[in-house]
Amino acid sequence: MAEKLKPDALFNVDYSPPKKGWMDTTAIDFNATKGNWNFAATPESMEYLDMPNVRKWQPYEDDWKLPNDWQRILFEGFKKRLKKFRSLKVFMDICVRCGACADKCHFYIGSGDPKNMPVLRAELMRSIYRNDYTLFGKVFGKMVGGRKMTMDVLKEWFYYFYQCTECRRCSVFCPYGIDTAEITMIARELMWEIGVGIDWINTPAANCFRTGNHLGIQPHGVVDSIEFAADEVEEITGIMPEYSFNRKGAEVLFIAPSADYFASPHYYTLLGYLMLFHEIGLDYTWSTYASEGGNFGLFHSHEMMKRLNAKMYMEAERLGVKWILGGECGHMWRVIHQYMATLQKPANFLEVPKSPITGTVFEHAKSTKMVHVAEFTADLIQHNKIKLDPARNDHWVPTYHDSCNPARGMGLLEEPRQVIHACCNNFHEMPENTIREQTFCCGSGAGLGTEENLEMRMRGGLPRGSAVKYVKDKFGANILLCMCAIDKATLPAVMDFWAPGTEVGGVHEMVGNALIMTGEKHRDTDLRGEEYPIVDSQAHLAPPQEEEAVAQEDQADA
Amino acid sequence: MLIEILREKRDNLIKGWQGAVRETYPKGNRIKFTQRPQEFNDPIGHLLNRDLPVLVDLLLDGDMDKPELQAHLEPLCRLRSVQDFTPAGAMGFVYAMKKLVRESLSESELNEPGLLAELLAFESRIDRLAMYAFDLYVSCREELFELRANEARRRSELIVQHFAEHGKEAFTERVDPPEGEKPAVTNGHEGGEA
Secondary structure, eight states, rough: OOOOHHHHHHHHOOOOOOOOOOOOOOOTTTTTTTSSSBOOOOOOHHTTTTTOOOOOTTSSSOOOOOOTTTHHHHHHHHHHHHHOOOOHHHHHOOOOOOOOOOGOEEEHHOOOGGGHHHHHHHHHHHHHHHHHOOHHHHHHHHGGGGOOOHHHHHHHHHHHHHHHOOOOOOHHTTTOOOHHHHHHHHHHHHHHHHTTOOOHHHHHHHHHHHHHTTTTOOOOHHHHHHHHHHHHHHHSSOOOOOOSSSTTTTTTTEEOOTTTHHTTTTHHHHHHHHHHHHHOOOOOOOOSSSSOOOGGGGTOOHHHHHHHHHHHHHHHHTTTTTTTEEOOOSSHIIIIIIIHHHHHHHOOTOOOOTTTTTTOGGGGGGGTTTEEEHHHHHHHTTTTOOBBBBBTTTTEEEEOOOOOOIIIIIIOOOOHHHHHHHHSSSOOOOOOOSSGGOOOOOTTTTOOOSSSTTTHHHHHHHHHHHHHHHHHHHHHHOOEESSSHHHHHHHHHHHHHHSSSSSSEEEEHHHHBBBBTTTTOOBBBTTTTTTTTGGGGGGSSSSOOHHHHHHHHHHHHO | HHHHHHHHHHHHHHHHHHHHHHHOTTTTHHHHHHHHHOOOHHHHHHHHHHHHHHHHHHHHTOOOOOOOHHHHHHHHHHHHHHHOOOHHHHHOOOOTHHHHHHSSSOOHTTTTTTTTHHHHHHHHHHHHHHHHHHHHHHHHHHHHHHHHHHHHHHHHHHHHHHHHOOTHHHHHHHOOOOOOOOOOOOOOOSOOOO
């Protein structure tokens, strides 16, 4: 050897990332980060909703085709909102950057990207606020954490404010009670003013505005799918459930998320609703117009939220129902519970919801007149009004994912658990810091549940996935129950990736399985067509045909 | 001889390797990572604490065909396959071990006769580990593409099934029921394109 070897000379590579502060932002490279963002809104859907700056564009293009004075539009829009929403101004001023929220965000936990810390995500907006609206910021600029709105900053806004599912887990831990989700909401709303937003929010909102639901199902499509589902209930139970559409004078208007009509595994929950309502003889109607509980307006702008929420109440008024019962939906409940009172007037033309079966008056829904189906069912169970055989769900070992909006948005923590306990024998909870008000988001809410955004969704779904894997390994959990249509649509992929072998289902699917219906036939399968466990509650019913045939054959042989 | 030297430095190797993986994440993360990692609140820290020590031991033992090896390598590869890395950036952490091993040898140790050969042999184990990691990474990426396809399928599964069972008419051509039984679709929204 000519020279002596030195350790450093062998392998001298610098692994450390660029040493730059977060404020010196470089433009997000949308080509290099495919899988982490969503496609832009289409001109058709933007036109339909009278949005400004309608054009064809995509985030990866160099030219976003913004109006010439886009900075002024954002400045004016921000100013208007600071004046209109006192909460926004407080949230902008009050944060002390203690970092309590930092490691609470599922996107941050899964990605390790500091700009996914809720505090820093909000800081993307606060830095503009300081620069433009505070005296210190105007004078000292960057020294006091202010920065100018530039194209690079706008790209960062688009990238990171569409990496927040508005789940509000961070807000639970904020000592000041800052609702970081509302900061995201305002940022998105501002970006829409210059025509910057994503298609998976805008097209469903446009669909909902046109046909009454996000999927754009027309009235006869809604009728078809409910009829189809009713036929299926008859096939399984031998009972044709009663249902009606747009029936004036019905006592209750039932509104489910539209994914329940078609998508899997939502559909089994739909079967559960039909069976339950038939069994208790509820005087209710579906609507082909208010055929959507979800409200993608929440992810869009205040104006859109209001426009979409109004439809349910207009329909309730038109049909002359007494109150509204809502299905297993997530963000609809956030809108109803938290925003409707100030966004719209209280629904005084309706009556305070009162269960016709148990007589319970749902006082908490005095203003909105809308009751969640889990509350309604839990009340039925509490009063022993339905017969359930939990053994019929013995083939399932369920665990429960508190969907963010019903859990944190309206405090619906006990009711679904009561229902599940009554319907299942093998229920197991996930670890404490991943459920109830600390529940982890599915990682795909707030309009981010698209295929093009899959990598980001998997990062966001990691904490939920690992918690499910924990109960799967420990107790053999094989189904994750939840109460939100977005969860049901997006958690299957999260489960396939992080906790393979776990199915996703709805709470009322379990109700449907366990429900003993008056006059039912011997049920061979559950709502998914899976073989039913052999249970005592079926003992009095005719045995399955195969056994009959075998018995006859035996007789013939004899 | 090399293995003995490295065994003595096992803890430093583990620590150094964990540090090298942490370095691949952007600045600003360190606060979180220095805290006691929890399984659900800090999966990255949790995996580093759980899996890297086992991998170091397996490397030192030299049994590169043990099923444990894949079991402890997989979670980290799976996580990094969805994070913001290029393929090289995601898998480069394995090679960081080479640097650590070389650095952990003093100049005199390095120039002992025979050690260089042992070092090369040990580095081949690391290469082997890297190849396993790459396989796992690619299979996770493939899974992602499958998930994309499955999700699209799930969204329309029941419609397709409905078509198969009831024919296309079930959705497109509605036969009106006899007068009097007509469903009360009265909101004027029947028309229009979906």
